[in-house]
Amino acid sequence: MRGADYVIRRIGFALLTIFIAITINFFLFRVLPGNIVSDLARVPHATPQLRHALTVEFGLDRPKWEQYLIYLRELVHGNMGISFASQQPVSQLLFNDLKNTIPMVAIGTLGAIVVGIGTGILSAWRRSSASDHVSTNLAIAFYAFPTQFLGLMLLILLGGLLPTSGMENPYAGVFGPQSTVARFQDIGLHLILPALTLLLTLYGEFTLIMRSSMLETLGEDYVLTARAKGLSDRRIIARHVVRNALLPIATLVALSIGWIVGGAILVEYIFSWPGIGQALWLAINQRDYPMLQGGFLILAVSVVVLNLLADLAYFKLDPRISE
Amino acid sequence: MSLLEVRDLNVWFSLPGGGELHAVQGVSFDLGPGERFGLVGESGCGKTTSILAMMGLLPPNASVSGEVRLAGTDILAGGEDSVRPHRWTDLAMVFQGAMNALNPVRNVIGQIAEPIMLHGSVSMAAEGGGASMAAEGGGASMAAGGGGAGRGGRGSAAAARKRAGELLELVGIPAAAGARFPHEFSGGMRQRAAIAMALACEPKVLLADEPTTALDVMVQAQITDLLVRLCEEFGLALVLVTHDLPVVAQVCQRAAVMYAGEIVETGTTDSLFHSTRHPYTRLLFAATPDLYADDDVMSIPGAPPRLDEPVTGCPFLPRCDSVVDRCATERPLLRVVASANGAGEAGEAVHAAACHRDDAGGTP
Amino acid sequence: MSAIATEGGSLTGTVSRARSGLIRQAIIERKAAALGLGIIVFFVVLAVAAPLIAPYSTTARTCAVFAPPSGSHWLGCDDGGIDMLSEIISGGRISLIIGFAATLIAMLIGGGVGILSGYFGRWLDTTLMRITDYLLVIPDLAFAMVIADVWGPSLSHVIGVIAILEWATTARIIRAQVMSVKERVYIKRARSIGASHLRIIGRHILPQVGPLLMANTVLTIAVAIYLETALAFLGLEDPTTTTWGTILEHAFDRAAVSAGAWWAIVPDGIVITLLIMGCFLLGQAIEDALNPRLRVAHLSSRRWALRPLAGRGPGAI
């Protein structure tokens, strides 16, 4: 098969990066000055029993290298410790948060990709026209808008029309059972503002990159060949330009996943969306270090995995990669 | 009537900083059915621009005037819309730089089959309908403007790919190799594939823009031979743009020499080579490099004039070795220097040049 | 020997002079670059002159809570009755210090790593590039949150966090450039006649990567300011300082939105946006000037034009 080597290498690389992330995570929390996880005095409301259980579970009375091995062993078994704040397993809490984050971020990001690619194509096609100027300048403006400012603006402008906080109406189930359809409608309404903020904050960069990538591709000789063959413009764009121009976008998406996560954290904070970004923020404010450590690890691993997927997408799009 | 008549073709490019570049200046020539015509000249003299203009393929910053008459009708008259139906069905092209003429992310056979699916193919119609190829071919070209209804087999992907495979075999590539991507082909194979692609809709005229540049010498010869063989086999007319004068002598019956956007000398290859009239052509022959030198090395001292400023007098003046008085003030026009009935007589022109020196009564 | 070395040196000199000339030309010729530079200069001047310009104190109450814009308080007041305009002017000072300082450190690390990695290659390159790989995929803001929290909120910590996060991209870009530059003939020649690595890097490589580093610096300032405001917004910056980021945080925290006090949010958001945009425009313009793409599109919504000519019609030649 073409480039089985390549795929294996990318997967190996992703695994290595995850391993580095885990290791750095360990050092960040236990070895650097502050020792916040092992410093049990910082555990709020901890009973002596809980302290003892934690000490045993994480081997806090052992040497650092042994703690590291224990940390790895526990991670492999899906154990990220117990949340100081809620006394529940971190992995379970984070799983719930992730479940809330994914739809909102996916909708916002996919929306941004679609809008960005669409406007980028149109801009390049009508290069130097008024619509190109408007679309390019808007893209630069939205690219420069800080996410939190954009979120606050949407709160000011649309806050009266749409729910601005949380994922569901907290009183929905109080006066009687709520149908599934009604519940999804409710969630959908709550999702609009956060997803829209994320979309607007991300799309500008996609527009700019797609536009310059399209212009580059429109100057390629094979586009001239396609024209000479008598193909219609629509067909040339669809079959010979867009796919080639999308290649840099795949790379860009891969590189901006960390960035997307950053945007998502801000958005969840502004709109109190009960996802993993919100959890991270809460963990910091509640000094809930196991949650913080676990949340950061989950985010880092997600980014590495998504990166891998983007790499593989690139591989699928470009037959020249075979190595 | 000639198959293709190019009349007073002019191309201007508007430049980003303002101003205009007059890249092609009144080019005219005829091409009979099955005839092979060479277009030579230094890099930047407007060869590529001329043949792109003939297919309406110029970029948006270009303006064009003149006529390109195909079997008597001016296909440029209606702009892009009137040329498009003739692309690939009547006029096909092999591009300069085999490297990038094929889309790197699509396989080769698909790119050859693409125009067949779109326009149909005469041979496929002939196979399918049992009609004679010649008759169907004539009908097809007439109908092409009306949407190519005369061509059969349109739309069938499998048939188009089968035909594309046959074309690959015809240029010496196994049909199975068509499933590969352009980057997996050598330069020579890519150029063969590009030629196969040009033949896909059985055009009447093939425009080849330096089809052998960037290939090594052995491969150059093979590609040239292939072009000649296919032209003879299919009765194709050929416009061959090249740096390589010996190739013109070998391939073409007639040729034109371009300088600074104009044709400065044209005639039968025989007459052009053996009774050269224009000083530029003469220097060009003298400067023709040996077989193994780089293609672009065709050095004549000095540089051609800028095309974004008007020129008074002869554009070749600063580099010319046989200047006469009129050269500085009056622009020389293309003038018949020999016709079928003898020099200076009325009759079919076999040789014309744009140089004052050869004017009747001029200095020898 | 010295003749050859100076020849190499002067060659680099001309090339780099030509390149910095290119940047100057880019700024003169491109409206976007001039606009970007203008914006940056404007904010720098504002930050430097902040104590002189700011009309009111940023600690003492000078008006009513969430007082709307008026003749005496152009941009109104925040929840503590503090003049917004003064806050924005002084906040810009700290934001710019953070942005510029973090960028400076990031450029020193990134430029250094890029040059070492690209110039020496081998295991050094491999090691350094694995580190950049990690930093490139790591979620910036989450990482910054964790570090800021572990270290504790202070100005220097925020600068440190941002610097650590932002050098990797620059290192990559510089490394690629160095790898191509070091293959050039005059550098190989200088090496073959025994010029020291330090000399080659200082005299030949640095001038070549300089303009690229400059474009990157400008772009990184934008990212640094963006991160600063985000961290501050999440409450991870020293709560006693005023920066463009903490102004938004305050407004959000103290329910400026529900109080209808848009003036506590909008002007601050606009200055952040403007500065980021200015950096983007200038950085992009320098990059474009260094790497011009002048290709003509073969296909566009516009077409070649048909131009009537006197000689049109049968009868020419």
Ligand SMILES: Nc1ncnc2c1ncn2[C@@H]1O[C@H](COP(=O)(O)OP(=O)(O)O)[C@@H](O)[C@H]1O
């Ligand atoms: N799109 C364009 N815009 C501006 N000038 C162009 C463009 N294309 C070609 N030219 C100019 O037109 C002249 C003729 O170019 P070309 O036809 O490519 O020459 P040749 O094929 O003989 O080497 C050259 O001076 C070239 O710089």
Ligand code: SF4
């Ligand atoms: S017209 Fe004069 S200058 Fe021009 S080619 Fe002839 S002799 Fe030379």
Ligand SMILES: [Mg+2]
């Ligand atoms: Mg050419």
